[in-house]
Amino acid sequence: MVSPERPSSPQFSRPDRRHFLFKRRHLLKTGLGVALGFISSTCLARSQPPQSLNAPPPSPGPDPLDPPASPPTLTPQAQATPALPASATPAQTAGPFYPNPLPLEKDGDLTRLAGQDGGASGAVIYVGGQVRTLTGQPVADALVEIWQTNTWGRYHHPRDPNTAPLDPNFQGFGQVRTDAQGFYEFKTIRPAAYSMGGNSWRTPHIHLKVSGGNVQGQRVPSLTTQLYFAGEPLNDRDGVLQSLSPADQALVVMVLTPGQGSDQPGSQRGRCDLVLPGMGVG
Numbered sequence: 001m002v003s004p005e006r007p008s009s010p011q012f013s014r015p016d017r018r019h020f021l022f023k024r025r026h027l028l029k030t031g032l033g034v035a036l037g038f039i040s041s042t043c044l045a046r047s048q049p050p051q052s053l054n055a056p057p058p059s060p061g062p063d064p065l066d067p068p069a070s071p072p073t074l075t076p077q078a079q080a081t082p083a084l085p086a087s088a089t090p091a092q093t094a095g096p097f098y099p100n101p102l103p104l105e106k107d108g109d110l111t112r113l114a115g116q117d118g119g120a121s122g123a124v125i126y127v128g129g130q131v132r133t134l135t136g137q138p139v140a141d142a143l144v145e146i147w148q149t150n151t152w153g154r155y156h157h158p159r160d161p162n163t164a165p166l167d168p169n170f171q172g173f174g175q176v177r178t179d180a181q182g183f184y185e186f187k188t189i190r191p192a193a194y195s196m197g198g199n200s201w202r203t204p205h206i207h208l209k210v211s212g213g214n215v216q217g218q219r220v221p222s223l224t225t226q227l228y229f230a231g232e233p234l235n236d237r238d239g240v241l242q243s244l245s246p247a248d249q250a251l252v253v254m255v256l257t258p259g260q261g262s263d264q265p266g267s268q269r270g271r272c273d274l275v276l277p278g279m280g281v282g
Contacts, residue, residue, distance in 0.1 A: 092252075093224070099173045103172070111170070129183070129271045144178060149192055191205065209222065229254055
């Protein structure tokens, strides 16, 4: 009886054999990679904390084909609103040179007068900030007033004994109303120091008063204070400024920075946020 002939193993030439061995090694590596990937993903899943069954599904990321969303339009003041201080802005004396009577021109630009061709002498600065309550509520429609010396250290006041020259182009006093978010701003010049007699000097400063503000229909107390400039050599010798604690001094000493945007070329900016004591009748 003739036994069935066993099929013979296929014979490979040397190049074919190398190709076969290469494919077998490739399949082994691929299978091992898939297995390791499965094991790694399983361990990673077990290491994560379980999610709540009621948790919403993760939101999909932005579509790369969608145009970027436009940022909200904010005023420069709103972009830089600082954290609330722990206390109200300290009150300081109004001094003897509050205008009486008030000048005919009293807008927020103290550097120019109607009918005058030139502007005020001195370095132009913008002074502004936000008026708020201790609880952070903006004080809208408050009247903010400033008065100060000119660039030579003299007030536009008949009782000022200073013999320094007056500036016919400098207003010396201004009034503005805060907007709906409590912001105010003046354009003025940097005031100068002046002698109080003997070795007593006043460091450069700006008098400021806030009154008539309201929050949710209720009036807030008025505030009279003074604003100062960081780095002035006379700050350490000024008796009015030094009557404040270091923490209170930090609330009324401004750091001037270069002007921005449409500001007058070469000007500087100082910000002082004013925090009123609280609610009630001023």
